[in-house]
Amino acid sequence: MTSVLPEAGLVVAPTSREEAAEVVRRAAAGGRPLILTGNGSQLGTIPLPGVGDWLSSRALDRMVEHEPADLTVTVEAGCTLSSLQAQLSRVGQFFPTDYAAAGTVGGMIATGHAGPLALAHGGVRDRLLGATVITADGAQARTGSRVVKSVAGFDLGKLYCGSYGTLVFIVEATLKVAPLAEAVVHVRWEGPAGTLLDASVGLLNSAHRPQSLVAYSVARESGKPAGTVTVAARYAGRRESIQEMLGHGGSVMGSPAAVTSDPSAGWAETSAIATDGGDIMILDLPPSCAPEMLRSAETDDLDAMVDLGTGQALVRGDAIPPRCVDILWRLAAEGGGTMRRRDAAGIVTWKRAGDPAARQVMLALKNAFDPDDLFNRGLAEQML
Ligand SMILES: Cc1cc2nc3c(=O)[nH]c(=O)nc-3n(C[C@H](O)[C@H](O)[C@H](O)COP(=O)(O)OP(=O)(O)OC[C@H]3O[C@@H](n4cnc5c(N)ncnc54)[C@H](O)[C@@H]3O)c2cc1C
Known part of the structure; x- marks a missing residue:
């Protein structure tokens, strides 16, 4: 899909979580909404908010930790799917997703898409073990863990899947990977x-x-x-x-x-x-x-x-x-x-087809996460 990202100079791309948190805090203090993005590969199919400053995760693109024996990897959200696959393939592993090489891990979580491989491997919802995010007040919040079976508290990571940048700015994710087939x-x-x-x-x-x-x-x-x-x-x-x-x-x-x-x-x-x-x-x-x-x-x-x-x-x-x-x-x-x-x-x-009562619960959640509608202003109203 065509990227509708503005030219590079108009997009803020922090290189650390602390920097990202500071950008969000300043935007919140100034009451200036933020349009969240990764590499912009999907923006052509999203009814984007008309106002706001662009905040991209694309410079947060490091692999943080890879435990081949545990089949887990922790990456920054701006890591592209192609670079993730290239790194995993060196040890005979991959993240089960199709196409979309230019897309980022954060964008994959935020869109919550599942390609055809979900039939065998589940979608990103099933493979996201943990995430670190910047909340709308500029705090860093880590949820989930690096173990597959963690039962502590609500599974907030699942909420971020398909949230289209309306709840939090995702900066890091821990994913369950799979062995490459012979x-x-x-x-x-x-x-x-x-x-x-x-x-x-x-x-x-x-x-x-x-x-x-x-x-x-x-x-x-x-x-x-x-x-x-x-x-x-x-x-x-x-x-x-x-x-x-x-x-x-x-x-x-x-x-x-x-x-x-x-x-x-x-x-x-x-x-x-x-x-x-x-x-x-x-x-x-x-x-x-x-x-x-x-x-x-x-x-x-x-x-x-x-x-x-x-x-x-x-x-x-x-x-x-x-x-x-x-x-x-x-x-x-x-x-x-x-x-x-x-x-x-x-x-x-x-x-979207759905139960109006469930929509109200989702809007209340949006309000709890982001009461001033700082992230992707107006999008939650449209998509829910
Ligand atoms: C043909 C095709 C096939 C695909 N197949 C699969 C598949 O098999 N499995 C799969 O999982 N996905 C699949 N996808 C989805 C793809 O993985 C994602 O669309 C891609 O990773 C988006 O990344 P991006 O950085 O370009 O996102 P962008 O286009 O920049 O953003 C997309 C949305 O995510 C939000 N967003 C982006 N980054 C962040 C962030 N860091 N924090 C919060 N919100 C953010 C944006 O606000 C926007 O709403 C497919 C997409 C296409 C076009």
């Missing part, structure tokens, strides 16, 4: 949506299920019969067990169109869908809505992608017709999900 194989099946999506349910409910399973259709692809989808699976593990899983996948889904160990080939079309520009909607749906969502997108000549494990979906085209927007919103709302849209003119809108 081998990774990407498989693609192509065929009629009804048949393949039905079979996918069987694959997901089997002991041989893949690490991730995504269905997509690209409107611009010519020569394919109407109603054709591609289902892409990623298998990881020991080489011999992958062979067994591939055999099972073939028996459930039929002959694959491609089998490769090259991740870029395995996911090539999906990155074409997730490109910038045009009219984009990002939705959280119950995975069982995938057939209707893909059908609706195809009817309107749109590219569409849905993670069959988590239900995260993306629809893209030159202009998404109102009829399709209504269908997609109904599907998201039925499952209590969310819908984010950035239309071709760059206007960003968010909708």
Whole structure:
């Protein structure tokens, strides 16, 4: 996504927690709101506050502690996901997340996204063990621990996941990492949506299920019969067990169109869908809505992608017709999900289905954390 960060000189990027706390204290004293960011990779899809000074975690980018034997790592929040993965890979480990190389760890926590690998590894909520944050009065607060099973007090870290910079400025995080698999194989099946999506349910409910399973259709692809989808699976593990899983996948889904160990080939079309520009909607749906969502997108000549494990979906085209927007919103709302849209003119809108009473609890929480709405002013009202 396009970064809408202003030029570097207009963004304050502290190099220590103390400096970050001082920036927040000064802003609070002056009643001047702050727009929180990491590297700005997601800002194009967030209804940003119109006022405030920019505060970025990007210069807080050190690895603080890595305990390979405990499968834990503590990093500053501005560490990019690509640099984290590069450091972990030296000891045969990784943090289970997909794409988004430019994004920061703090941004990943604040957006709370879960990519397709969440099917096998859980999302960031499941892997955040602890966090250090700067609160709206400029205090440093550490929550959680470096052990996986900590039961002391409320799990504040989970609150920060998906808070979009409305509660605290995250400066450090302790994450649970995972060992890299001996081998990774990407498989693609192509065929009629009804048949393949039905079979996918069987694959997901089997002991041989893949690490991730995504269905997509690209409107611009010519020569394919109407109603054709591609289902892409990623298998990881020991080489011999992958062979067994591939055999099972073939028996459930039929002959694959491609089998490769090259991740870029395995996911090539999906990155074409997730490109910038045009009219984009990002939705959280119950995975069982995938057939209707893909059908609706195809009817309107749109590219569409849905993670069959988590239900995260993306629809893209030159202009998404109102009829399709209504269908997609109904599907998201039925499952209590969310819908984010950035239309071709760059206007960003968010909708969230949910219980009004729960919304009041969330707004009260926002008020308890940040009574003057210092962080990302106005965003909590819009997104909750
Ligand atoms: C195609 C794609 C795939 C993705 N896949 C995955 C995935 O598989 N798993 C996964 O976990 N994530 C995934 N993400 C999300 C990604 O990890 C995050 O969006 C990214 O890390 C954002 O980092 P950023 O620094 O650019 O955030 P920004 O764009 O700068 O900010 C995003 C939001 O986070 C807030 N924020 C940023 N930094 C902080 C901070 N330090 N403290 C408080 N608030 C902050 C901002 O206010 C803003 O609301 C994906 C994103 C994309 C585009």
